[in-house]
Amino acid sequence: MVLNCRHVWDYISGYLDNTLDTQTRADVEKHLEHCEICSAVLDSTRNVLILTADDRVFELPLGYSERLHSRLTEAMLEIPPPEEEESS
Amino acid sequence: MIAEVLAGRTEVFHDLIRPHERSVYLMALSLLRNEAEAEDAAQETFIKAYRNLGRFRSESRFSTWLIAIVLNEARGRLRRKQPGLTDSIDDTEGPVTPAQLTDWREIPSDSLERNEVRTLIRSAVDTLPLPYREVFVLRELEERNIQETAETLGITVASVKMRLHRARLMLQKQLAPQLIAATPKSRRRFPWF
Numbered sequence: 357m358v359l360n361c362r363h364v365w366d367y368i369s370g371y372l373d374n375t376l377d378t379q380t381r382a383d384v385e386k387h388l389e390h391c392e393i394c395s396a397v398l399d400s401t402r403n404v405l406i407l408t409a410d411d412r413v414f415e416l417p418l419g420y421s422e423r424l425h426s427r428l429t430e431a432m433l434e435i436p437p438p439e440e441e442e443s444s
Numbered sequence: 445m446i447a448e449v450l451a452g453r454t455e456v457f458h459d460l461i462r463p464h465e466r467s468v469y470l471m472a473l474s475l476l477r478n479e480a481e482a483e484d485a486a487q488e489t490f491i492k493a494y495r496n497l498g499r500f501r502s503e504s505r506f507s508t509w510l511i512a513i514v515l516n517e518a519r520g521r522l523r524r525k526q527p528g529l530t531d532s533i534d535d536t537e538g539p540v541t542p543a544q545l546t547d548w549r550e551i552p553s554d555s556l557e558r559n560e561v562r563t564l565i566r567s568a569v570d571t572l573p574l575p576y577r578e579v580f581v582l583r584e585l586e587e588r589n590i591q592e593t594a595e596t597l598g599i600t601v602a603s604v605k606m607r608l609h610r611a612r613l614m615l616q617k618q619l620a621p622q623l624i625a626a627t628p629k630s631r632r633r634f635p636w637f
Contacts, residue, residue: 366539372612399550400542403551407555407623408565408568408584410556413566414470424483424487438494439498
């Protein structure tokens with residue numbers, strides 16, 4: 357099937373996750389071979405996702421872990437020790 | 445380790461949660477969009493997890509259980525701030541049109557050394573509508589599979605796929621032009637000028 361650009365955009369996510377069926381994937385690839393815009397949409401989406409998932413983007417606040425464990429230590433003194441509960 | 449805590453060695457709980465500190469904070473931050481509040485929500489999450497550890501069932505992953513707790517905690521805080529807030533969305537909305545660029549060039553991960561670039565990306569994620577943001581963070585940042593994401597959020601697999609697709613294209617639409625503009629084409633410098 358010959359796909360137009362809008363069809364291809366609908367398949368971008370499936371293409372990146374490799375969840376398209378063989379025929380659709382082949383149709384998308386055929387379109388990408390000659391469409392500069394869709395190739396750029398695909399490459400830029402992939403690139404944006406790689407950058408977004410990088411640990412440097414969302415960093416933990418300085419001292420987060422120390423504060424967490426110290427609050428936890430305080431709370432654990434007040435809470436009765438947990439015990440396994442029977443599943444109902 | 446869970447069995448050890450339940451058997452009375454409560455101090456082991458600290459080691460049990462260490463690998464999950466980041467993911468719980470990240471989930472809280474992505475919903476609440478405020479560092480101090482996210483940190484508080486993360487602390488509350490681990491305290492709740494400790495208190496309810498006896499109810500944890502080993503058939504689910506501990507990390508998934510923690511994510512469900514932090515999600516509840518953060519959603520509860522959001523609802524208290526915005527009582528009308530809804531976590532539902534119409535999954536039949538029209539398609540998102542991506543940014544159509546012909547001059548796209550790869551943005552290297554080195555560019556993340558720059559605060560400006562990191563801020564652009566964080567802001568773009570923050571502007572995603574909440575139901576898209578939840579799916580996006582679980583799939584892309586927390587690296588949960590589609591099934592786990594659907595179960596954690598209580599939505600269908602088809603909804604996860606649709607929301608993820610839209611979230612990705614929304615980010616591409618906003619970020620691709622901004623990143624191109626913020627990243628110099630050539631790194632060459634002429635110090636003698």
